[in-house]
Amino acid sequence: MGQNLNVLLVGNQNCGKSTLFNALTGSDQYVGNWPGVTVDKITGRIKHENITINDLPGLYSLSPYSPEEIVTREAILNSSDDDVILNIVDAAHIERSLSLTVELFSFNKKMVIALNMMDVAKANHIQIDAKELEKQLGCKVVTISASNDSDFSELIQAIKNAKQVKSNLIYQEEVINNNLNLIKDHLKIDNQSSYFIALSLLQNDSVFKTKYRDETLLSLIIRARTNIEQEYKIDTDELLAKLRYDFIANIVNKAVTFSQTTQNISRKIDAIVTNKYLAIPIFLAVIFVVYYLAVTTIGTWGTDYANDVIFGTYATDAANSLLESIEAPQWLSSLVVDGIIGGVGAVLGFVPQMIVLFMLLSMLEQSGYMNRVAFVLDRIFRSFGLSGRSFIPMIISSGCAVPAIMATKSIENINERRITVMTSHFVPCSAKLPIITMILAAFFNGAAWVAPFVYVLTFCSIIITALLLKKASAFKEAVSPFVIELPDYHMPKLKNTLRTTYNRCKSFVTKAGTIIFATVVLIWFLSSFNFTSNGFAMVDVSDSILAAIGGAIAFIFIPLGFYSWEATVAIVTGLLAKENVVGTMSVLLGLGEVAEDDAGLSMALHNVFTSEVAVLAFLAFNLFSTPCIAALGAMRRQLNSSKLFLFSVAYLLSFAYLLALSIYQIGGLILGVVSFNIFTVVNIILLLGLFYLLVRPENKNKLEPSIKVKVIS
Amino acid sequence: MKTLDILSLGQESYIVGIHTDNVALKRRLLDMGLTPKTKVTLSRIAPLGDPIEVCLRGYCLTLRKDDAKCVEIE
Numbered sequence: 001m002g003q004n005l006n007v008l009l010v011g012n013q014n015c016g017k018s019t020l021f022n023a024l025t026g027s028d029q030y031v032g033n034w035p036g037v038t039v040d041k042i043t044g045r046i047k048h049e050n051i052t053i054n055d056l057p058g059l060y061s062l063s064p065y066s067p068e069e070i071v072t073r074e075a076i077l078n079s080s081d082d083d084v085i086l087n088i089v090d091a092a093h094i095e096r097s098l099s100l101t102v103e104l105f106s107f108n109k110k111m112v113i114a115l116n117m118m119d120v121a122k123a124n125h126i127q128i129d130a131k132e133l134e135k136q137l138g139c140k141v142v143t144i145s146a147s148n149d150s151d152f153s154e155l156i157q158a159i160k161n162a163k164q165v166k167s168n169l170i171y172q173e174e175v176i177n178n179n180l181n182l183i184k185d186h187l188k189i190d191n192q193s194s195y196f197i198a199l200s201l202l203q204n205d206s207v208f209k210t211k212y213r214d215e216t217l218l219s220l221i222i223r224a225r226t227n228i229e230q231e232y233k234i235d236t237d238e239l240l241a242k243l244r245y246d247f248i249a250n251i252v253n254k255a256v257t258f259s260q261t262t263q264n265i266s267r268k269i270d271a272i273v274t275n276k277y278l279a280i281p282i283f284l285a286v287i288f289v290v291y292y293l294a295v296t297t298i299g300t301w302g303t304d305y306a307n308d309v310i311f312g313t314y315a316t317d318a319a320n321s322l323l324e325s326i327e328a329p330q331w332l333s334s335l336v337v338d339g340i341i342g343g344v345g346a347v348l349g350f351v352p353q354m355i356v357l358f359m360l361l362s363m364l365e366q367s368g369y370m371n372r373v374a375f376v377l378d379r380i381f382r383s384f385g386l387s388g389r390s391f392i393p394m395i396i397s398s399g400c401a402v403p404a405i406m407a408t409k410s411i412e413n414i415n416e417r418r419i420t421v422m423t424s425h426f427v428p429c430s431a432k433l434p435i436i437t438m439i440l441a442a443f444f445n446g447a448a449w450v451a452p453f454v455y456v457l458t459f460c461s462i463i464i465t466a467l468l469l470k471k472a473s474a475f476k477e478a479v480s481p482f483v484i485e486l487p488d489y490h491m492p493k494l495k496n497t498l499r500t501t502y503n504r505c506k507s508f509v510t511k512a513g514t515i516i517f518a519t520v521v522l523i524w525f526l527s528s529f530n531f532t533s534n535g536f537a538m539v540d541v542s543d544s545i546l547a548a549i550g551g552a553i554a555f556i557f558i559p560l561g562f563y564s565w566e567a568t569v570a571i572v573t574g575l576l577a578k579e580n581v582v583g584t585m586s587v588l589l590g591l592g593e594v595a596e597d598d599a600g601l602s603m604a605l606h607n608v609f610t611s612e613v614a615v616l617a618f619l620a621f622n623l624f625s626t627p628c629i630a631a632l633g634a635m636r637r638q639l640n641s642s643k644l645f646l647f648s649v650a651y652l653l654s655f656a657y658l659l660a661l662s663i664y665q666i667g668g669l670i671l672g673v674v675s676f677n678i679f680t681v682v683n684i685i686l687l688l689g690l691f692y693l694l695v696r697p698e699n700k701n702k703l704e705p706s707i708k709v710k711v712i713s
Numbered sequence: 714m715k716t717l718d719i720l721s722l723g724q725e726s727y728i729v730g731i732h733t734d735n736v737a738l739k740r741r742l743l744d745m746g747l748t749p750k751t752k753v754t755l756s757r758i759a760p761l762g763d764p765i766e767v768c769l770r771g772y773c774l775t776l777r778k779d780d781a782k783c784v785e786i787e
Contacts, residue, residue, distance in 0.1 A: 060741075060744055060745060061740070061741070061744035061745075063737070063740040063741065063744060065736075065737035065740060065741070066737075093771065093772040094771070095746070095770045095771050095772070096745065096746055096770055096771070096772050099744060099745075099746060203740070204736070206736075234730075234749065235730065237739065237740065237743055238730060238731065238743060238748060238749055241743035241744065241746075241748045242748040242749055242750075245746055245748050245751070245770070258771070270757070274757060274759065274760070275760070276760045277760070279759075279760040280760060375759055375764060375766070375775050376759055376760055376761075377761075378759065378763070378764055378777070379759060379761035379762065379763045379764070380761065382777075478737065480737075480741060481735075481737055481738045481741045481742075481776075481780060482764070482775075482776065482777050482780065483738070483741050483742060483745055483774060483775075483776045483780060484774070484775055484776075485745075485772060485773065485774055485775070486766065486773060486775055
């Protein structure tokens, strides 16, 4: 079998790259993360071959302006001389696809071209002479159909025999070549890819300029660009792009024939799907189907089954009888049943719903529909720093925020993804509804305005938070400009769907699971133990450490209109799962487990909350502060940064506090139940501060985005 | 100066150049093939009037009107 061969898989988005990767590697894959950026690093091995494949992110060019591009460049620059670039070219869009190919040539590496989607090209009346293409490019070309082929032996053979390509194929004009050589000679780097570096520097490449910073080099670049611009009377960047496309047009002329251009099937579908009047109704219908399957029916059935039957009954019963048979002490059975089974259940219980949701989203992504969503809804969402794709997590969140937050994975733009992660859970999930019911029954006699009031608060919370975050620098990472291609529609592949679903569920269980499990066990411990006259022992929740902590910190909520250790403890246990709020309240108020609209509970609540505005403040704090721990775990996973995660938690707590404060102080003042006091002043100052943050001008000076990527060398 | 965003549906034109200080946007537009003398056709407008889709070099590209303003056409 010989030595291990490393292959770098590079291609445009939607060119069938993942499909080829899955077909070549099967289940032998590893998903990781590139250092410093939230770009998945996926590697796999070809079956029965000593070949490792690195699936690099889909991209259109090798400029240094997005994390995907930088990751790809670094991977190629740091590869060894024997590594092979496998470039997938989309035959149906050959001209644009080859632009990346000729950019890859400048790395001077061993390279093979896989010409994919020949069937689509044929259907579009495009004939490609692969042999002629190979001759013109001076690089091995293998035609494949990633989605239909099962035998890739020709491609694998070509990879093994790959030859180095010629780097300076395009820019042979004397002025350009001489200037490129001047830069190259000055750099004195002994690297196969010095031509690529020189060419990038000629285009003022910010990454390399920082890396090889020296005055002579900078003046050399300026002189080179001036020389070129004097000679050709055109901007250097425009010239280089033009020469590249001229070179491609010349090759396409020789190797490709376009017969009559009929409207292909994708264009016909688009005429309906992006139609002026039909686009939005169709989008709403798609959302409805996703919601219906993931939240109303199958997904929730699965999750309820896992929570109530598997973990709630079987696992609990089995553990109980086992523990009884060995006569385990009470603390041990409580640890196993409430702590461990509860903790594991809190993580795994969400998986059935996620499977349904991720399968649907993966199919929508593969089909190409998600790109249309971005196109159709961009106008509405972009002013809030969100995207059309943010709509799906928000709708799902009304069922459960955990799969909703995990679903943000399908938002490509990292800033939009992060803002969606932080706002989608504001939509009240099904577990938050009992809190609303409890308060509705106790204080408002089921008044019809409470539910709309909650949704108005939800809407305002999302918009205010999105607008605030949009201006924060942490949410201004460099992303590719919104200049995208609407790919042809594709039939989703089951194999790809299962693969994506598996990877995403696994990432939830491993990355989010740990934090969820740890917190569940911690809160179980705090709410079950305390020091008693007999030493440290198990106690009821009302005598627990948690109750003591609740009593100690209850004063925090005085400005919000309630001073009650019961309410404080309920807020903390609500962190485990929001449905706990009602249960904790009723247990702590000495009523045991009762329904959320129980008359006794309603009576007891009137002793805790002295006014309606105070109970609304309590409600708002529960609904709009941090979501439950499972959703927080998902947030931690999707933000992929401890700093941002801690910021989110702090932000959500402060935001909910201010919201509840305003309801009690200002709402109460207007309704005449709260008199003017020091907290009213504080409240007004805080609101003015918020208002300033919302309207302050955005910093637009930053024209050249800077990306921090750890360069591995 | 005429720019790409003023084309009406189905109208064709040729690119003159890209004018913007946003280096990332400029490079992206050039990399996607919006180079001088390229023929472009406005093929679609999103239901809410923005973004737009233009066809060039045998494929179609969507971009926002604000970004299309940087592209000078004949």
